[in-house]
Amino acid sequence: MSTIAAISTAQGQGGIGVIRVSGEDSFTIVDKIFKSVSGKKIMDIKGYTALFGHIYNNEEVLDEAVVLKYVAPKSFTGENVVEISCHGGMYITKEVLNAVIMSGASLAEPGEFTKRAYLNGKMDLTEAESVMDIISAKSKSAARAALFVKDGALFKKSQQVKQLLLDKAAHLSAWADYPEEDIPEVSEDSIIEAIEESISILEKLLSTYDMGQVVKEGIDTVIAGRPNAGKSTLMNLLVGREKSIVTNIAGTTRDVVEDTVLVGNVMLKLSDTAGIRDTDNEIEKIGVQKTFDKINGAGLVIALFDNNEELNTEDIDLINKIKDMPCIAVINKIDLDDKVDKKYITDNIENVVYISAKQQDNIDELKSMIEKIAGTEDFDPSAGIIANERQRNAIRNAVNSLYEAKESLAMGMTMDAITVSLQETIDYLLELTGEKAGEEIVDSVFHNFCVGK
């Protein structure tokens, strides 16, 4: 396989930048452009040792650098690897990469290092996919969950089920293929037991998907309500800066104002919206329409009501619109006189919280309610989460084949038919981990990676 190279650190200014080189010829390629101060060659030093020196482009010094050597198979990719740490910054790192390419390496494709790690048996597909999740994690729980998958949380569960079924499938086919041999018959009960246990493990895994999405992607959360209810004040309070304009003029916010914020271990993708009211103003009208579009696509609606005003028809319409969605009714301005019909709100909406956005009262209560609704309070990162649609489909298919096997048994079908279903389940699990996955599947997994990973 060719020797590949790429900048593995973020593109931009940084203290140092790392160019990673992987493949059989890594040492000779880098030796051509690197002169160590000690005079040693990369070729001659041991794995996991480093040299300090300079990178050259022909006779010209490009930068000083530290090179680190990994000898196959003991490296991230399982190949010979050299990491060149030079000064960070777009210009220098590109020049060094260029020198490595001129010296004989080819430019790595996105995800190619991790793909090679997978192809060399350093990790399975679920572990490789978790690498992306680790990089893109924006919260502690997302990062921890991804790290557990990187450590094989998903892979191990898959192996566990595979083993359970292989024991039965092997037995079944042996028994069916060699009826004259003296192989003990597998009892139907033991097959059912293995199937039930497998279904339970896989279904439990499937149930992690939604929460995994919440932890990873965050929740589309819309702050809605009538003009002047205090939506923008709350938005600013949650994000911790003056993101939205706040005035006492009704109809201040027109466009949707967006930001993300971490509440406990839930990431909210917040949208502050135009106050809902019937208006003749063209601009405001469009804003109100956008508010409704946002509500329709929301994972959580935070509906604000003004404690100091009686409910109007817009308030009531909003309550009716959201009461069957994940939502919180926030009664704002509790520092002012109570005029709002609290009973109507609590009769219709389960989660109600009383705050003063202006005086920052009871905000913690609102935050714990958000966490409760997101259901991430007792999220267990160590259980491993399904990271994406590909994994979910593979597991879903595996479970479906198990249900088929169960049905076949109940219908008194031949053992052959049951073996086929169990074999199918195992194939789906092999696809999940990439132990047996088509080239298209593998390619599409790495397609979304960034260059250098």
Ligand SMILES: Nc1nc2c(c(=O)[nH]1)N(C=O)[C@@H](CNc1ccc(C(=O)N[C@@H](CCC(=O)O)C(=O)O)cc1)CN2
């Ligand atoms: N400098 C550097 N830091 C990094 C990475 C890297 O590639 N380079 N990583 C990139 O993601 C992560 C670490 N990943 C790595 C995974 C395996 C090996 C490695 O050498 N594996 C050998 C070790 C065997 C052993 O000593 O037990 C192996 O698997 O055989 C190195 C880094 C995070 N930090």
Ligand SMILES: Nc1nc2c(ncn2[C@@H]2O[C@H](COP(=O)(O)OP(=O)(O)OP(=O)(O)O)[C@@H](O)[C@H]2O)c(=O)[nH]1
């Ligand atoms: N007394 C009191 N005033 C508040 C409170 N929250 C917001 N306000 C005031 O209410 C007015 C409107 O606040 P905004 O946050 O702009 O209201 P909004 O819902 O975003 O309004 P639009 O953008 O017009 O839809 C401002 O003068 C705020 O200072 C509160 O808890 N108590």
Ligand SMILES: [Mg+2]
């Ligand atoms: Mg506003």
